[in-house]
Amino acid sequence: MALPKRIIKETERLVADPAPGITAAPHEDNLRYFDVTIQGPDGSPFQQGVFHLELFLPEEYPMSPPKVRFLTKIYHPNIDKLGRICLDILKDKWSPALQIRTVLLSIQALLSAPNPDDPLATDVAKHYKEDEKDAQRVSREWTEKYASK
């Protein structure tokens, strides 16, 4: 099975020149499947945490977006308990000009800027809207409990 050149190039760059706070390595038995880690951004309740994600490039990639899911539990209004992520560029706002790198950077940015107005985990979003301080406290707790290095 020949891997499209674009995927090979992206993989090379991800490994050789990773974005700060992000690692992505392809699986040995499936080169379209990546093990990803994202460091919680400084200044966010996820600071100090290292979050594991899985990323899969479907056959149609780059015409279709990569499939990304958190494997580490996270208390975030746009990420549900199965780790699914509510992010426009992973769905209808995908563009083939985007890359794995840009997607992962966007996810990192989503950790810095939760958007409770477009929730996926409704209970977390409600918590964030009603008492942001307390919700951030829970996010910090979860980060410490599930995402510590």
Add this chain to the structure above:
Amino acid sequence: MPTNNVQALLSTNIPDPSDFPMTDLRQLDASLRCTICGELYDAPITLACGHCFCSLCIREHIVKESECPSCRKSTSEGQFRTNPILEAAVSAWKTARSTILRLSREEQDRIRRRQKERTPRRSQTPLTNGKKRKRSTSTVSSDSDVVMVPGPSNSSQFPSSPVPSKSKRSRRQDMEPSSDPQEEEMMQGGQMVNCPVCNVSIVMGDINTHLDSGCQKKSFNTSGAATSGAKDEWTKLFLKKGKNRENGIDANSATERIPKASYDLLKDKQVKDLLHAHNLPTLGDRKMWIARHQRWVMIFNANLDKSVSNRKNTKELRAELKNWEDSRKRRHLVDNTTTHVLNNQGEFVRLIAEARNSKTRKESSPTVMWQHSQDDDVVADSEEEDQPLS
């Protein structure tokens, strides 16, 4: 077997901007690459917003989304403009690239060697002073080599590379603001609309009749009467005489792009005729015919977006189509999910049971786990569908 795969992947050498040691050359190389496929532009197409893509890339994209992949401005096939200047620049760069790559690497080595010779003194500031000048002159000298190099190797077709590549850059910037409103004015002022199916421009009032007739009756009021006439001819060829043609339509001599067909309105026989018209195989079912024809239209039309000397012949295009079909066959595409589920029920049940068992072993509280593992199965299944490609 493991690690080998990744290692092999990482050691494959695919030309990429990062091949160049100098940032300015990296930028030059990157600016001549399509952001969809990452390759040097192949038959570059400019959209109304000014962004460029390979013809085949943007044609593939536009089937799904009618926005520019770079700026999300709405776009359509009617806006596509070929960009022969950029194409010439890319061709020139392609021929010059390996020489420039070699020269720039040699230059880099020379700089490094000189730095080593001087390092015993270890004084950074005066050193960089001298070095900086050296480096910048060296970049300039490699640049002037750039002008020299493409001359002999390239003299037959294209002017020296730096000129077109520069003009392309400024072109992009200039066009971005101006062309879009113009385009819109033209579309709205003339009351012309693009048929959503075949993309031929039609007077707004006629669009429904046009659609009802299955796009066969072309509008005669299009701005370029000549082209619409020619298109009409082609459609006649495709739809009626197509069957009788021995060799199909020759890509070399073709000048008109193939209009899109509204497959839903066509009977099986008519879809087959579309394939016959291009001497394409009619293997498989209706779905495959349509997919084949759609892809053919893309490949064929993208080929016409190249300058004449770069075009491929029909044989090569057919080979391309076949490659595409073969690569598609290897995908486990499930057409009928119900029968697929029925046929593989045993396997699914086994997998689900296996997953549940392993979960039960890991976790202690069965009630909570039950719910959880079911959810997880859903996710795992959907991924399993995608993964057997490796």
